[in-house]
Amino acid sequence: MTVVSEAMPPSAAMKIREATVRRFALTDTIFRTATRFSAILVLLILGGVAVSLFAGSWQALSTFGFSFLTTESWNPVTEKFGALAPIYGTIITSAIAILIAVPIGIGIAVFLTELCPRPLRRPIGIAVELLAGIPSIIYGIWGLFVFAPFLQTTVQPFVIDLFKGIPGLSNLFAGPPYGIGMLTSALILAIMVLPFITSISKDVFDTVPSVLKESAYGIGCTTWEVTRRVVIPYTRVGIMGGVMLGLGRALGETMAVTFVIGNAHRISASLFAPGTTISATIANEFTEADGELYTSSLVALGLILFVITLVILAIARYMLMRIDARTGA
Amino acid sequence: MRHFIRSTAVAIAMAAASTLTLSAAFAADLSGAGATFPYPIYAKWADAYKKDTGVGLNYQSIGSGGGIKQIKAKTVTFGASDAPLKGEDLESVGLVQFPMVMGGIVPVVNLEGIKPGELVLDGTTLADIFLGKITQWDDDAIKKLNPDAKLPSQAIAVVHRSDGSGTTFNFAYYLADVNADWKANVGVNTALEWPVGIGAKGNEGVANNVAQTGGAIGYVEYAYAKQNKLTYTDMINKDGKKVEPTSAAFQAAAANADWSSQPGFGVILANQPGAESWPMTAATWILLYKKPDDAAATGEALKFFAWSYAKGDDMASELDYVPMPDNVVKSIEETWAKEVVGSDGKPLYSAM
Numbered sequence: 001m002t003v004v005s006e007a008m009p010p011s012a013a014m015k016i017r018e019a020t021v022r023r024f025a026l027t028d029t030i031f032r033t034a035t036r037f038s039a040i041l042v043l044l045i046l047g048g049v050a051v052s053l054f055a056g057s058w059q060a061l062s063t064f065g066f067s068f069l070t071t072e073s074w075n076p077v078t079e080k081f082g083a084l085a086p087i088y089g090t091i092i093t094s095a096i097a098i099l100i101a102v103p104i105g106i107g108i109a110v111f112l113t114e115l116c117p118r119p120l121r122r123p124i125g126i127a128v129e130l131l132a133g134i135p136s137i138i139y140g141i142w143g144l145f146v147f148a149p150f151l152q153t154t155v156q157p158f159v160i161d162l163f164k165g166i167p168g169l170s171n172l173f174a175g176p177p178y179g180i181g182m183l184t185s186a187l188i189l190a191i192m193v194l195p196f197i198t199s200i201s202k203d204v205f206d207t208v209p210s211v212l213k214e215s216a217y218g219i220g221c222t223t224w225e226v227t228r229r230v231v232i233p234y235t236r237v238g239i240m241g242g243v244m245l246g247l248g249r250a251l252g253e254t255m256a257v258t259f260v261i262g263n264a265h266r267i268s269a270s271l272f273a274p275g276t277t278i279s280a281t282i283a284n285e286f287t288e289a290d291g292e293l294y295t296s297s298l299v300a301l302g303l304i305l306f307v308i309t310l311v312i313l314a315i316a317r318y319m320l321m322r323i324d325a326r327t328g329a
Numbered sequence: 330m331r332h333f334i335r336s337t338a339v340a341i342a343m344a345a346a347s348t349l350t351l352s353a354a355f356a357a358d359l360s361g362a363g364a365t366f367p368y369p370i371y372a373k374w375a376d377a378y379k380k381d382t383g384v385g386l387n388y389q390s391i392g393s394g395g396g397i398k399q400i401k402a403k404t405v406t407f408g409a410s411d412a413p414l415k416g417e418d419l420e421s422v423g424l425v426q427f428p429m430v431m432g433g434i435v436p437v438v439n440l441e442g443i444k445p446g447e448l449v450l451d452g453t454t455l456a457d458i459f460l461g462k463i464t465q466w467d468d469d470a471i472k473k474l475n476p477d478a479k480l481p482s483q484a485i486a487v488v489h490r491s492d493g494s495g496t497t498f499n500f501a502y503y504l505a506d507v508n509a510d511w512k513a514n515v516g517v518n519t520a521l522e523w524p525v526g527i528g529a530k531g532n533e534g535v536a537n538n539v540a541q542t543g544g545a546i547g548y549v550e551y552a553y554a555k556q557n558k559l560t561y562t563d564m565i566n567k568d569g570k571k572v573e574p575t576s577a578a579f580q581a582a583a584a585n586a587d588w589s590s591q592p593g594f595g596v597i598l599a600n601q602p603g604a605e606s607w608p609m610t611a612a613t614w615i616l617l618y619k620k621p622d623d624a625a626a627t628g629e630a631l632k633f634f635a636w637s638y639a640k641g642d643d644m645a646s647e648l649d650y651v652p653m654p655d656n657v658v659k660s661i662e663e664t665w666a667k668e669v670v671g672s673d674g675k676p677l678y679s680a681m
Binding site: 073074075076077078144145148149152153175176178179180181258259262263264265274276280283284285287288289290 | 391392393394395397398484486491492493494515516517518519520521522523526527528529530537538541542543544
């Protein structure tokens, strides 16, 4: 090498160097532009979706105004549409699903990372991840043919009898037992979001430095205390991320919910009663929606779901910021 | 890995090539879109027609509402709908409408110990059940119609269509015809604001839900009740006679209908007179432009429909559809010869 460069005149070596630098600069610029374009593309798509949803729903929003959000009635015959029942159904089913899935998901993750014997760790981990790979239509079919009849014949009659006469609970679990309904779809949703919460929690639990945990154990903490005081506080941002991802899936899930929720535009106190969600309503009715106002109302439902998702993401961000600010992390 | 990539590339290339040849083959085919209810019979006719003539049909069963939208947008040669368009709507768009085939809608129930045909209902009782006024199977109104049946003291679980549907339209039309309360509070459309019950997607969804849920009642096209071996009920018709859902009963309803009374043959066969008539019989319609932009394609479509009327009756009966009566077909073909014209004003169809 040295022999060659010494043999070359200095100006030739400079030229080669300049060409190389230029090439590097060029590839770097291309790379930077490409990544920037990708990032902008996301914003453009998001903006496009928002604009077209807004344009499509304009007719419904201008006809019904704010009452679109507060009316329960959804009547295609008289063309009076209100979104309250689907909004209620979407929020309630997702909330119950998250309420069930978060403790179980985190429990699985803690067990897998802290307590599980090594030979069991992989099978359980893979089983949880397989849950995420099952298409939602399969959950729907399973829910309708296996899970709903099971609930109808065993769980629901028992629960209805159990809470009979207890104010509050008797309304929450009132009959008749259809098998399908709000609670059934919430349970299916809980199973569907479980793998998201579990696998993200597991991944972030693995990032907790061993030295932290070992110090805690060293001063005599129990496993519960280590999990509660060290592992979860250290990883709360990641857990929150997993929960939000799961919530996002629960809010938008269409096919499985359509199968088991009962698709009724009503708000009932009972969790066993049929209801509907925004995405189920759109999936059911869009193809046969004749009349511009009907179609526009369905697009408006889509816009509402879009806004709900944005609001929930914003709340999650805000909560994370508050926690970070308080702990100074 | 390299081998994998190469074989994938080959597979993609082959898939692309086959799509190209396929689309070339489809170029001469008829295109239609709309109702899901007649899809099985249209597919069967198209298959036989292709063997006969070499002309195929590309029919998208996207639902009646979708069919109307597509024909208005002129993306297809013909649209298909289970709910007829009104005369003024046909005029304003310049469409001609005619019925293609008929079928029956039957109530189906899931009651322990009750076999198909053992239960009888009439229109008002059926409407009251779907209105939520009758909530128990041992209600007096049902008992009165079925003095011999063992009716359980069980809650009625109403199952209806959750998607917009021509079946719902025809079912609701019948209920509104016999029950003033239904007419005033629920009305008639492809989708409704249902007072009670759970919604299921498609005829097969309703069939499944009824089969799954004890004490359930729903309504489906006759073919679905038959295929899924569901417990259908008999009905009391307009003449006060008990009728079973059979092809003969659907045909009787159609025979008594006065097809010329409505523009575009838009007669709804619900609650027709006649001792043998099934009260929930329904036709499904085809929509075509009177002065189509692509006259050749519409001409081909008319040939297909004429062929189906002439030779498709047996195929229809096999699939539990009811073919149109000959006198109706004759007046439909006269309408074609009179109204459907090319850009030169000459009729696209000449009666055989």
